[in-house]
Amino acid sequence: MRAAIILFPGINREGDVARALRQATGAEPAIVWHAEHELPPGVDLVVLPGGFSYGDYLRCGAIAARAPIMRAVGDHAARGGLVLGVCNGFQILCEAGLLPGVLMRNSQLRFICKMQHVRVENAQTPFTRRYAPGQVVKFAIAHGEGNFIADDDTIRRIEAEGRVAFRYCDIEGRVGDDTSPNGAINSIAGVFNDRFNVLGLMPHPENLIDPLVGGTDGRALFASLAA
């Protein structure tokens, strides 16, 4: 597994992602600057980490989504290569058109920073195969714009095709109108593209890989990718 982490100005979770990848794969991920036009040769996985690219100017992820490297990321995805976007990375993938929908301002207008339970909705993908279907895991969330929306037809298609990766839930795995911390439709916390090789999610699995800092529920995601 050769991984590349894309670094945009204002991104701040690249070190966390690198640590999680190192732990899972035993290999050092490449760090690729946004102004590059090509990915390093032989890259299997591209990760867009969290942060505040371009200070969230215009719309979250909008300017990063038009960076030179994103053409190469799009080509990589079109070839079936794996792409993971976390938090701001998820917003960038939506803005780039690699994932459907938009992440709007949290419905309560507050930045949310807390631990959050999510339910694994599809455990048959390269990102989630080390989880059990329906497994309830605890990730950290930290975002102001995680309110996922898309038009009705898109939501119907995402749901029918099993493209919801994770849903916000309570500790018992129950999903309801009151379990979405940010107003996201159907409590969607993460979605796949139509080929299941691109995943975007608001929670931070890369921060749950060490028992010293809150738990290890995020390890299975990186272990799935490394398997």
Add this chain to the structure above:
Amino acid sequence: MKARVIVTLKSSVLDPQGKAIEGALKGLAVDGLSSVRQGKVFDIELDGDDHATARRKLSEACERLLANTIVENYAIEIA
């Protein structure tokens, strides 16, 4: 040539920021407001003086960056 691009949320999209501003204005006892929705304004200077060309370039700017047409509409005004 000067132009103004106005980007607004589609009416079907909830605007919690507009709602919060609406609430604050009502708190200031500014009467007679039934609703507030927030948008963005871009003042853009263009080379040349052909309106049709300017409109085409600004449309491209909106479609490719200034607006996310999944949730936003845009309007172009050329001075």
